[in-house]
Amino acid sequence: MSYIAQQDMPALPGKEWRYEMRRECQEIIPGLLLGPFQVSKDLDTLLALGVTHILCIRDPKEAFLVKARFKDRFQYMVLDVMDNDDQNLISLFSEPKQFIYDAINGGGTVLVHCNGGISLSPTFVILFIMQHNSMSYTEALHYVQNKRYCISPNTGFMAQLKEYEPIYRAQKAILAMPQRPDRMISNRRKRDEDEDDELEWNSRRPHGPMDQHEEEDQAMDIAT
Numbered sequence: 001m002s003y004i005a006q007q008d009m010p011a012l013p014g015k016e017w018r019y020e021m022r023r024e025c026q027e028i029i030p031g032l033l034l035g036p037f038q039v040s041k042d043l044d045t046l047l048a049l050g051v052t053h054i055l056c057i058r059d060p061k062e063a064f065l066v067k068a069r070f071k072d073r074f075q076y077m078v079l080d081v082m083d084n085d086d087q088n089l090i091s092l093f094s095e096p097k098q099f100i101y102d103a104i105n106g107g108g109t110v111l112v113h114c115n116g117g118i119s120l121s122p123t124f125v126i127l128f129i130m131q132h133n134s135m136s137y138t139e140a141l142h143y144v145q146n147k148r149y150c151i152s153p154n155t156g157f158m159a160q161l162k163e164y165e166p167i168y169r170a171q172k173a174i175l176a177m178p179q180r181p182d183r184m185i186s187n188r189r190k191r192d193e194d195e196d197d198e199l200e201w202n203s204r205r206p207h208g209p210m211d212q213h214e215e216e217d218q219a220m221d222i223a224t
Contacts, residue, residue: 017149022118025049025111026148029132031104034125034148036117037066046074052108055096057121059083059114066115075103083120085156090164093127100128122151126161131168137161 025035039045040054056078058066068076077099081087096112103110114120122144130140141161145151153161 022116022148022150025113025117028125028129028144028147031109032100032125032128033109033111034117034122034144034151035111035113037113037115039117040111040113041069043070043073046070046111049111050109051111052106053077053099053103053110055079055099055110055112055121055124057081057096057112057114057124059120062115081120083114083154085154087156089123089127089157089160090167093124093164096124097128097131117148118151119153119157122148123153123157123161126153127164130161130165131172134169134172137165 023036023038025033025039028034033039033049033051037056037058040056046054051074053075054068054077056066056068056076058078058080059082060080063080068074068078077096079092079096081089081092100110100112112121112125126137126140126144129135129144130137133140135143141153
């Protein structure tokens with residue numbers, strides 16, 4: 001899996017937030033937009049923003065309303081997720097995370113939205129920013145909130161953001177570890193066994209015409 005270059009996260013200047021901005025989407029990092037379902041219905045806005053991918057995260061009860069509108073124009077991923085405190089998001093995060101990476105790595109722009117862009121989709125974006133930039137959950141939360149001030153993950157989602165921090169840090173630590181010597185020895189032993197099997201197979205195979213000529217040549221060498 002390839003990864004986009006890590007973005008620098010400087011301190012953000014103060015910006016006046018207007019209530020009507022909750023109906024718009026905001027750029028979180030280059031190539032990643034976060035907003036409400038309302039934005040995903042406006043084709044002209046999507047084209048003007050250069051959107052190529054749309055990650056639609058919806059409560060199953062909203063499926064009749066929150067859905068892919070322009071399947072012939074954009075690449076979609078639709079994720080049905082219960083918007084309540086008991087819903088486990090961490091177990092669902094792998095595929096949408098890869099969808100976001102693939103969009104940005106391919107030079108595209110991905111819009112991540114739920115119905116209101118307040119709780120469900122912001123939590124997935126915070127998870128992404130946390131892991132992508134090796135941030136704590138509070139740093140990632142504050143960063144995304146500075147971009148889209150109206151976000152407010154529910155209590156259960158906030159708890160999962162906190163839980164995910166040691167999980168992703170452990171995953172990164174494992175990936176950064178050099179290969180263990182015992183595993184290297186095991187791999188070397190496996191190669192030696194493969195070579196022994198090949199030699200044994202060669203010694204047992206029937207001699208063809210070429211093998212007979214080789215034996216005659218060897219006999220002539222011995223005679224001389």
